[in-house]
Amino acid sequence: MKVRFASSKERSPDQENGLKVLYGPSRRVAYKLRWYLILLLVGSPLLWVFGRLGFDALQLEVPAQLSVATTELRALDSGTVQSLPVKAGQRVQPGQLLVQLDNPDWRLRMQQLQPANQTAKDRLGRSAKALQLDSIGLQGQMVDLFRSLQQQGAISTAELLQSKVQLNGQRLGLLDLQRRLRLDRFQVEGDPIQNLRDQRERDWLATRLRQLSFRASELGRVEEVLVNPGENVGPGTLLMRIERPREPLLWIYLKPAHALEAQPGNLLEVRMPDGSWRQAQVLQQADLARRLPPGLHNALGSEGLALQVPARFLQPLPPLWHVDQLPLQVRFPFRWPWLRPAGASPQPRP
Numbered sequence: 001m002k003v004r005f006a007s008s009k010e011r012s013p014d015q016e017n018g019l020k021v022l023y024g025p026s027r028r029v030a031y032k033l034r035w036y037l038i039l040l041l042v043g044s045p046l047l048w049v050f051g052r053l054g055f056d057a058l059q060l061e062v063p064a065q066l067s068v069a070t071t072e073l074r075a076l077d078s079g080t081v082q083s084l085p086v087k088a089g090q091r092v093q094p095g096q097l098l099v100q101l102d103n104p105d106w107r108l109r110m111q112q113l114q115p116a117n118q119t120a121k122d123r124l125g126r127s128a129k130a131l132q133l134d135s136i137g138l139q140g141q142m143v144d145l146f147r148s149l150q151q152q153g154a155i156s157t158a159e160l161l162q163s164k165v166q167l168n169g170q171r172l173g174l175l176d177l178q179r180r181l182r183l184d185r186f187q188v189e190g191d192p193i194q195n196l197r198d199q200r201e202r203d204w205l206a207t208r209l210r211q212l213s214f215r216a217s218e219l220g221r222v223e224e225v226l227v228n229p230g231e232n233v234g235p236g237t238l239l240m241r242i243e244r245p246r247e248p249l250l251w252i253y254l255k256p257a258h259a260l261e262a263q264p265g266n267l268l269e270v271r272m273p274d275g276s277w278r279q280a281q282v283l284q285q286a287d288l289a290r291r292l293p294p295g296l297h298n299a300l301g302s303e304g305l306a307l308q309v310p311a312r313f314l315q316p317l318p319p320l321w322h323v324d325q326l327p328l329q330v331r332f333p334f335r336w337p338w339l340r341p342a343g344a345s346p347q348p349r350p
């Protein structure tokens with residue numbers, strides 16, 4: 001179909017087959033507007049594409065993701081979740097109990113390592129030892145008496161020596177009695193070296209059991225609880241996440257070709273999920289390239305590799321948006337590439 005506006009009706013819009021028509025000009029204008037509207041509708045996709053390309057060439061818009069400062073609580077050893085005194089969304093205070101684990105095997109081992117009852121006394125052994133000490137004392141008095149009598153000439157030297165031999169025999173008997181009593185005590189109390197080893201193992205087990213209790217180190221909010229009471233967990237199992245009282249960090253994902261835009265101090269605008277815009281500032285240059293996280297619009301090419309740039313909001317973010325891994329859109333101020341010298345970097349903004 002060929003559209004022609006330069007016709008006889010265009011030159012004389014009020015003439016129709018030789019007759020004067022008063023409404024002719026208005027009909028011609030309506031036809032023009034109709035055709036212009038059709039052309040606009042047909043060319044609107046191309047206009048949108050070229051407009052978008054021109055807008056992207058002047059203003060860079062890239063995906064970003066919100067990162068909330070969190071602390072992950074992970075089990076250090078195997079155990080069973082004994083109690084969970086907190087719930088998701090609850091505020092916690094420093095020192096508050098978060099998770100209590102228990103290990104029945106360790107507690108059973110501690111009971112096995114408990115020393116025997118040492119309060120029971122061996123009365124027969126004490127009596128025998130007392131009698132032996134009394135015999136040694138009496139024999140010592142006998143030796144002193146014989147020594148004085150020998151000096152007076154009442155007894156011979158042989159009788160004094162015989163008395164000393166009997167005293168040494170009593171002392172030897174005491175040593176033998178002590179040895180037998182010690183052997184009997186070892187059967188009840190155990191070997192001292194082994195007792196020392198058992199004590200050290202009990203201290204080690206007690207320390208490990210204390211480490212099964214997790215308490216809050218600072219103010220925060222329970223973001224997520226990933227276990228239930230009675231559940232068995234292993235070393236490294238994630239128990240819960242605690243949101244720390246820190247401002248969220250913004251991670252911006254840029255193409256490597258746009259690395260010059262992420263200079264420290266550069267200002268940018270962040271589009272929130274409700275459509276509002278907030279200002280942020282680049283903290284430092286990118287030092288890591290990674291793939292685009294799931295959930296973000298992949299506008300970085302087939303590989304999806306991007307520079308990860310950290311930024312911080314200029315104003316405190318409302319608690320409503322303290323959502324970890326929240327997808328956002330970031331746009332940098334208008335740029336004029338043809339006015340920038342080759343290889344020059346943008347000046348940091350105050």
